[in-house]
Amino acid sequence: YTTSPPSSFMAPNTSFSVQIRENSGTTAVNEVTANLSYPASLLTLVSVSLTGTAFGTTAQNTTGSGTINLALGSTCSTTCATLTGDQLVATLNFKTGATGGAATVAFTSGTILVNSTTNTDILGGLAATAGFTVTVDTTAPTVSVTSPANAATLAAGSTVPVSITASDNNQVSSVDVYVDGTKVTTLTTSPYSYSWNTSGLALGSHTLQAKATDPAGNVGSSAINTVTLADQTPPTVSITAPTNNSTVKGTVSVNVTASDNTGGSGLAKVEFYVDGVLKSTDTASPYSFSWDSTTAPNASHALTAKAYDVAGNVATSGTVNVTVDNSPPTTPGSFATSGITYNSVNLSWTASTDNVGVTGYRITRNGTTITTTAATTLSYSDTNLASSTTYSYTIVALDAAGNASAAASASATTLTPKAGDINGDGVVNGLDLSLLLTAWGTNNAASDLNHDGTVNGLDLSILLSHWGT
Numbered sequence: 001y002t003t004s005p006p007s008s009f010m011a012p013n014t015s016f017s018v019q020i021r022e023n024s025g026t027t028a029v030n031e032v033t034a035n036l037s038y039p040a041s042l043l044t045l046v047s048v049s050l051t052g053t054a055f056g057t058t059a060q061n062t063t064g065s066g067t068i069n070l071a072l073g074s075t076c077s078t079t080c081a082t083l084t085g086d087q088l089v090a091t092l093n094f095k096t097g098a099t100g101g102a103a104t105v106a107f108t109s110g111t112i113l114v115n116s117t118t119n120t121d122i123l124g125g126l127a128a129t130a131g132f133t134v135t136v137d138t139t140a141p142t143v144s145v146t147s148p149a150n151a152a153t154l155a156a157g158s159t160v161p162v163s164i165t166a167s168d169n170n171q172v173s174s175v176d177v178y179v180d181g182t183k184v185t186t187l188t189t190s191p192y193s194y195s196w197n198t199s200g201l202a203l204g205s206h207t208l209q210a211k212a213t214d215p216a217g218n219v220g221s222s223a224i225n226t227v228t229l230a231d232q233t234p235p236t237v238s239i240t241a242p243t244n245n246s247t248v249k250g251t252v253s254v255n256v257t258a259s260d261n262t263g264g265s266g267l268a269k270v271e272f273y274v275d276g277v278l279k280s281t282d283t284a285s286p287y288s289f290s291w292d293s294t295t296a297p298n299a300s301h302a303l304t305a306k307a308y309d310v311a312g313n314v315a316t317s318g319t320v321n322v323t324v325d326n327s328p329p330t331t332p333g334s335f336a337t338s339g340i341t342y343n344s345v346n347l348s349w350t351a352s353t354d355n356v357g358v359t360g361y362r363i364t365r366n367g368t369t370i371t372t373t374a375a376t377t378l379s380y381s382d383t384n385l386a387s388s389t390t391y392s393y394t395i396v397a398l399d400a401a402g403n404a405s406a407a408a409s410a411s412a413t414t415l416t417p418k419a420g421d422i423n424g425d426g427v428v429n430g431l432d433l434s435l436l437l438t439a440w441g442t443n444n445a446a447s448d449l450n451h452d453g454t455v456n457g458l459d460l461s462i463l464l465s466h467w468g469t
Contacts, residue, residue, distance in 0.1 A: 001034060001089075001107055001123070007133040009170040011216035012098045015046065018105065018132060020070075020089040022113055029083050030116035031055075031073045034090070035108045040066040042103035042136055046093040054087035067108075068092065074116075083116070100138030106131035140220035141168035141212035143175060148208070150225040155232040157199050157263050164192040164222070166212040178209040203229050203265065203311075231265040234315040237307035247323045247356065248293055249401035256287040256317065258307040265310035273304045293324045298355060300324075328405045329354035329397035332361060335408035341424045342387035342415040348379040352397035352405055362404070364394045372398070388416040420463035422446050428466045436463055 004019045022032055032055055038045065045063055048070070055072035062069045070090055074083055096103070107129035112121040123129075147163040154160050164187070166172045175187040177194050185194050192210070206229055210222040237258040242248050260267050272280045272289040274296070280289040287305075301324055305317040332349040339346035352358050358375045365382060373380060385391065390413040397405040420428040422435045439447035439455045449459040 001111065001113070001129040003105065003130060003132040007135075009135045009137045009214075009216055010096050011218070012096055012100070012136055012138055014216075015093070015095045016134070017049075018092045018094065020092065021086055022089055023086045024084055024113060024122065026084055027122055028116045029074075029113055029122070031112075031114035032070070032089055033060075033072075033110060033112045033114075034068075034070045035110045036068040036092075036105055036131070037108050038066055038068070038094075038105040039101075039103045042097050042099060042101050043105070043134070044095045044097060046095055049091040049093060051091065052088050053090055054083055055089065069110075094134075096134065096136045098138075100136050102133050102135045104131060104133040135170070137170055137214065137216035137218060139169045139214075140218040141166050141172050141214050143210045143212035143220050143222045145208050145210050145222050145225045148225065148227050150223070151227070152225075153228045153230050153232075154198065156201065156203055156229040157233065157261060160196040160198055162194040162196050162208060164194075164210045166190070166192060166210070166220075168212070168214045168218075168220075170214055170216070173213050173215050176211045176213070178207075178211065180207050181209075198229055200263065201229055203231060203263075205229075231261070231263075231309060231311035231313060233261040233264055234313040235260045235264075235267055235307040235309050237270065237305050237315050237317045239303055239305055239317050239320045242303075242320065242322050244320045245322070247325050247400040249324065249326045249403055250293060252291045252293050252322075254289045254291050254303060254305075256282075256289075256305045256307075258285075258287055258305070258315075260309045264313075268308045268310050271306040271308075273306070275302050276304070294326050296324050298323075298325050298327055323356070323401075325356050325399060325401035325403060327355045327399075328403035329358050329399050331406045332395050332397050332408050335393075335395050335410050337393070337410050337412035339381075340412050340414060341426070342417045342421075343385045343424060344381060344383040345385065345391060345393075345412045345414065346379065346381050347393060347395070347410065349395055349408065351378060354397070354399045354403075356399055356401070358397050359400050360398050362396050362398055366392055385414050387414050389414050418466060418469060419449060420466035420469075422449075422463075428463060428469055432463060436460060 002021050020034055048061060055074045057073040059073060060069055060071035107126055113123040115122050143166040145164055148154060164175055166175050175192045176183050177185050205226055208225045212220045235258055239256055241255040242252060254272055256270055258267055258270050269281050269283045270287040271278055300321055303320040306314055308314050329352040332352050335349040337345050337347055360372050360375050362372045363370055363380060392411045394407040394409050396407045415426045420432055422432040436447045442455055443453050444455055447455045449462040
């Protein structure tokens, strides 16, 4: 005798059915007596069904508290010869109780299987029977969140691995993960783990809990782990002015850009350092510091900035190296005018010196800057001037920091044009004659001394009459 299905776990108050079957092999049988016992404290026998049984004659079908007695036969004139092999005897319909435990349904003494030819018992005892055990499972799984630990502080905006252990007296069907009381995922395979993305969650306390379910529907809940999401990401900070390797003087505006991570605690302050010494603190954007470089020696200096967020994270900018130069060059020497014509003046000077280096010379005429020359240029020709006019000039030397030397001054008066002085050098001579003859017969304005539209003998006469003057 066997039962089907075999042993299993079941939830309380669950209805189920078990078949009793006999298998006589090739021996024909015509009678079965099946006596069974079961724990009435764990199982309730709902009914015994003979539907589909191979044995159509019922001699006994009685049940008691914890007992079942069946005696069934088959009429030899119709079925004896065919009752061989595996045959359904009866179907037992049970319901589990509310109390947990292992309930065994077993064959008891008096159980026989009768040979239809010899009318003898061929079972040979209870050793040839197999009952079944149903475990009424009222035990919930055990489950715990092993990581992150309770009271842990985690980086906001990060992905946190959540590890869970779960076990059951039978098996674990699934593990649900809860964040702040809301289910976020269901896990079905051990090891149970979940990647928790904390982006977008508020800073502060959050809860993690796991609930494990077994096939019987029992649910076990872990302890609640309370964790703190904190801003652990430092801000970003950089110095935008002055630029690295630049030369500065006087009051220098040190400008910084700084920002905190998305979802962070926000910026609290920016500190400004010169050569590692704190010089200023700014708490509001735009972040800047006016540095009086005259208090520092003329030398290279390192500028850095530190940005702090509200959570106390700090970031340090890259170093910007600048050269302080508050010393102007020396005044250009021997500033003089020469080569004066009626429309031009030549200027010349000797070189200035500087503690770092002269970068050029700035020249003004009557208070207006007319040019800035290169450091290696020591002369300049001022042209397109008005004749018979006095001009005042100044010159200063410049360095890379923008320092300007004391000014040197000079003045000059352009010549008054003379009749016949075609080249404007102040003397009527062969040079003028050559220019006139070269323009002979044309309407050259410079050589057309009488302004009649043609360079001719009349113009030559004028030039000769002023020869040498």
